[in-house]
Amino acid sequence: MAPTRTRDVFLEQAAQCEGRSELYTGLLRSWSDDPVAAELVGPDPAWDAPLRLIAGLHYLVLGGEASWDDPLVGHAEFLRDFVATRGVQTNEVQRSWILVPLLLRVAQRMRAETFDLVELGPSAGLNLVWDRYRYRYKAGAWGREDAILSFDGEERRPIPGGLLELDLTVRGRIGIDRSPIDVTTEDGARLLRSFVWAGQERRMERLDRAIEALRQDPPRLVTGDFVEELPRVLAAQPRDGLTVVFQTASFGYIGDEGRARVRAVLEQAGGERRLAFISTGKPRDPEEHCWGLRLVYWPGGEREFAGHADFHGAWLQWEL
Ligand SMILES: C[S@@+](CC[C@H](N)C(=O)[O-])C[C@H]1O[C@@H](n2cnc3c(N)ncnc32)[C@H](O)[C@@H]1O
Incomplete structure (x- = not known):
């Protein structure tokens, strides 16, 4: 089980994605109960840590190095570093x-x-x-x-x-x-x-x-x-x-x-x-x-x- 606060951070982001991306809502919900996801975002994660985690996985998917249904544990080292070092960066x-x-x-x-x-x-x-x-x-x-x-x-x-x-x-x-x-x-x-x-x-x-x-x-x-x-x-x-x-x-x-x-x-x-x-x-x-x-x-x-x-x-x- 993930700590309650971590779980809430994931569920909050899942709620934000609701109706906008089935894929992101589903992933964030399943990660809210995933101890590997909890470990990757670290203790007391910021509100955007789940978005950084999903962007990290997307980065791997874009490069053909992962698929969306891969268990996080297979990419743990890369994702841990991505979440820790990459702020959400958009250019609209x-x-x-x-x-x-x-x-x-x-x-x-x-x-x-x-x-x-x-x-x-x-x-x-x-x-x-x-x-x-x-x-x-x-x-x-x-x-x-x-x-x-x-x-x-x-x-x-x-x-x-x-x-x-x-x-x-x-x-x-x-x-x-x-x-x-x-x-x-x-x-x-x-x-x-x-x-x-x-x-x-x-x-x-x-x-x-x-x-x-x-x-x-x-x-x-x-x-x-x-x-x-x-x-x-x-x-x-x-x-x-x-x-x-x-x-x-x-x-x-x-x-x-x-x-x-x-x-x-x-x-x-x-x-x-x-x-x-x-x-x-x-x-x-x-x-x-x-x-x-x-x-x-x-x-x-x-x-x-x-x-x-x-x-x-x-x-x-x-x-x-
Ligand atoms: C939300 S993005 C907006 C990017 C772009 N202006 C746009 O409208 O698409 C905010 C940008 O501001 C940069 N930024 C925020 N605070 C900054 C600061 N004090 N000095 C330099 N860059 C900063 C971030 O790195 C990020 O690239």
């Missing part, structure tokens, strides 16, 4: 669909056509190459016609067509992540794929195409804490253009103090250069379960609230 490229109107708004507001991009917490950097994809909105399309990947979504309040007439060129791109995934390697791509749930074929295909687009010219990913590294990265940005710093789903990991430090660094840099910041954060109504989309422009530090969006980029409500 559908978020580029909500990012593009925000970037276009920055271009419009700052009268800029060329950006130097800095992403905080890019994971593999798939949203750092947003200009290699195609996007569809109610008012029209934006992006490369020959793109190998295109996105659409639900527009609860549409973006203005004027935004889609703007052209944008990315001159430089850099991301700072404490554990970036290098998808230019087969192992990195397999690792990122292992965190997508098995059976989510559309998501997996989208991921594979985004990886292919990124590999055409990979962005530079710096390993480190972006709260610490941002001043150095900003200082190295060219001064003769517009630097756009953005983050999606990364600010949730750094606490109030970390967020305040990043804002202070941006404020200081914005006193010396043209700079914009795009951030997903709390919605206007804290009861809502979605993101509020915020923009800040320097010089001046003027703020805009651009609207609301789904955490994974499935819908967008433009409010400017």
